[in-house]
Amino acid sequence: MTPDDESPSRPSGPRAAGAPRPDRDDGSRAEAEAHLERRELRTGQRPGTKYVRIERPHAREFRRAPEGHIIATERVLEPRGGFALFWTRLKRLVIGSPLTTAMSVHERIPKIKALAVFSSDAISSSAYATEEILLVLTLAGAAAATSRTMLWITGAIILLLAIVATSYRQTIFAYPGGGGSYIVTRDNLGDIPALLAASSLLTDYVLTVAVSISAGVAAITSAAPGLVAFRVEMAIAFIVFMVVVNLRGVRESATIFMLPTYLFIGSMLLVFGIAAFKYVALGELPRAEAEAVPAVEGMSLFLVLRAFASGCAALTGTEAISDGVPAFKEPQAKNAATTLVWMAAILGVLFGGIGLLAHVYQILPNPDGNPTVISQVVRLTLGTNVLFYLVQAFTTLILVLAANTAFSDFPRLSFFLARDGFLPHQFSFRGDRLSFSTGIVVLGALATILVISFGAETSALIPLYAVGVFVSFTCSQSSMVKRWWTRRSPGWQRSMVINAVGAVTTGLVSIIIAATKFSHGAWMILIIIPVIIATLYAIHRHYEAVAAELVLDPQRDTLELVNTKPLVIVPLPNLHLGVLPALSFARAISDNVTAVHVTDDLEAAERLKQRWEEWGQKLPLVIIESPYRSLLPPLLAYIAARRENEPNRLVTIVLPEFVPKHWWEWILHNQTALRLKAALFFHANVVVADVPYHLKH
Secondary structure, eight states: OOOOEEEEOOOSSSOOTTOOOTTSOOSSSOHHHHTTOEEEEEEOSSTTOEEEEEEOTTTTTEEEOTTSSEEEOGGGGSOOSHHHHHHHHHHHHHTOSOOOGGGGGGGOBOHHHHHHHHHHHHHHGGGTHHHHHHHHHGGGOHHHHTSTHHHHHHHHHHHHHHHHHHHHHHHHHHOTTOOOHHHHHHHHTOHHHHHHHHHHHHHHHHHHHHHHHHHHHHHHHHHOGGGGGGHHHHHHHHHHHHHHHHHTOHHHHHHHHHHHHHHHHHHHHHHHHHHHHHHHHHSOOOOOOOOOOOOSSOOOHHHHHHHHHHHGGGGTTTTHHHHTGGGBOSSHHHHHHHHHHHHHHHHHHHHHHHHHHHHHTTOOOOTTOOSOHHHHHHHHHHOSSHHHHHHHHHHHHHHHHTHHHHHHHHHHHHHHHHHTTSSOGGGGOOOTTSSOHHHHHHHHHHHHHHHHHTTTOHHHHGGGSSHHHHHHHHHHHHHHHHHHHHHOOTTHHHHHHHHHHHHHHHHHHHHHHHHHSGGGTHHHHHHHHHHHHHHHHHHHHHHHHHHHHHOOOTTTOOOOOOOSOOEEEEEOSOOSGGGHHHHHHHHHHOSOEEEEEEESOHHHHHHHHHHHHHHSTTOOEEEEEOTTOOSHHHHHHHHHHHHHHSTTSOEEEEEEEEEOSSGGGGGGSOHHHHHHHHHHTTOTTEEEEEEEEEOOO
């Protein structure tokens, strides 16, 4: 309770000069706040004077605002006690204290942190993209895997990276509010192409988490082979960790992920530097000792294209920065574009360096992925020592934390889809820490299902990977071409050529990936994406139909008072103190009240009827015998029959319900009431009112 306000009021005799009326507000207090005040008329010290004492017992829960409304404070989030209080305290311990909406501007991050948040996926893919190329080339034998073909493929992917990054840099400036593939495509090409881009990205983000986490676990098992049997459990634990960290908010996740990202970049640059020093000082580099690998199939253009398609996994996550422009500090577009250039340059150097050393060392991949190619590169460069294990630890961290790119962009894309009515509206709500909690939790759940289904094996998940991301690339770049052609702003010819090159290139890569990986699992993605599109479109049609049905028409719709009082039915479990408040409430709202008792024990029912004459307040009591010992079906059938007999009346079911003193006692009560409410929820013209009775013991 805050200090009470005292204001003079109209006395019982002639009104004191200058004293305002007690029933009028002085204009300084919002009308909404006045509803939460208690006013008492009291006698003053002087004879014949009175004053109004104003008490605000809820001042800590609500505070007034100059705009004339009241603002709920953080205190309203505090439960009174029981399990809700325990859960709230646990959630704040794990996730943190809630943030106000006004603090969202402070959640924006600088370029140095944004690189860690939005580029970890792309940068970390350099740890396994080279291995995926070699796994395909090995099918043609060891000679094919150690030939310069791998270097040509690596160079082509780096060139593709430069094209995609340049194209998305233009998208960032054209859409400074967030230029993800879905937004750009919907703005220029319409709903169906936009849903194609969105569905492709949604599947890719789920696969990003599964692949990154699985690759991180592979890095651990490469250093500690004895942990291979626990890779699924480790992967699930890492996913849970990522969910919790992202629920804590953007700024905290950026701070947590920044150090591992830069440690990985620095450690790999150190590996490249030591390898270069050894080559200059010694004139040669070590070679891997690998067994001869027989050729399973001949070297062909199709095999080369398939290896190229597998290596294109290095480009996943490139679009993340254009999606997350609103998360950058001002100037947002400029900072995002600069970060995109940094990311592309770092990825190109890491991917090219690992590919070059793998070729020089003549490394062959292991079919079971243990040890990984990158671990072999590091071991041959540094030797088996503390530094090697440190680099492996940094690689594991970046691979696990690379999933953060998906955890940043999947919820954001889900928000845009929910805002436009293509996903349930729950995806648009921000959690306590201003993160899109529903999207984060759903992504974690879907990735967990994938990890369990594929045994946390990176090589098993890679064939599903990169199909969706390049489809979204193509949609985005094609949309930008349409935008430049339609609007023809200054410099549109040059910009259109850049995006046209990006659209054609990524479109060809999409076809190559789909064709070469079709029989290896890509067919599942090509089926899943149309299913997701159909689902999103069906959700949108439902929301449109609901909106059309609920729209107010001044010529048709009026707020009319119901003159006929409702038909009230009180399900009676027994006659005791807990049901009397429900009976009193029923009588207060209608004069058409019926108590109903369903039983399979006629003797107990007869005793109830005798007691009803004393306590039933002269209300009619209907006994329904249930020979099949069922409670809800007879009661629901009776309610339906009464509705048919009085179709013009609103039916109100008044439920007497116990409220236990302790939260853990809830399971001992109210199960019948809960089932009845669930059963009546979908019945038209039926209102269910709970009348709680709070138990003291």
